[in-house]
Amino acid sequence: MKVKTFREQLHEELMKDSREFCAYCGTERHGFGCCGEVHYETFADLSEEDQKYILDETVADELERLAKQ
Numbered sequence: 708m709k710v711k712t713f714r715e716q717l718h719e720e721l722m723k724d725s726r727e728f729c730a731y732c733g734t735e736r737h738g739f740g741c742c743g744e745v746h747y748e749t750f751a752d753l754s755e756e757d758q759k760y761i762l763d764e765t766v767a768d769e770l771e772r773l774a775k776q
Contacts, residue, residue, distance in 0.1 A: 721750040726750070728748060728753060730748050733760050
């Protein structure tokens, strides 16, 4: 049985998630106020490049958080 990496698990969860991300800067939608644009998409609707960027940032943030513990 293959054990999934954190990144693989995160990708699967985000593909099913209804949260929206800015199509320009990748920031998760929290009202209006990231880079000044108002074009949001679910993770599944973003391009593969944008999905990779969000995954990279999320994994880096998690590694940083764990390193501080």
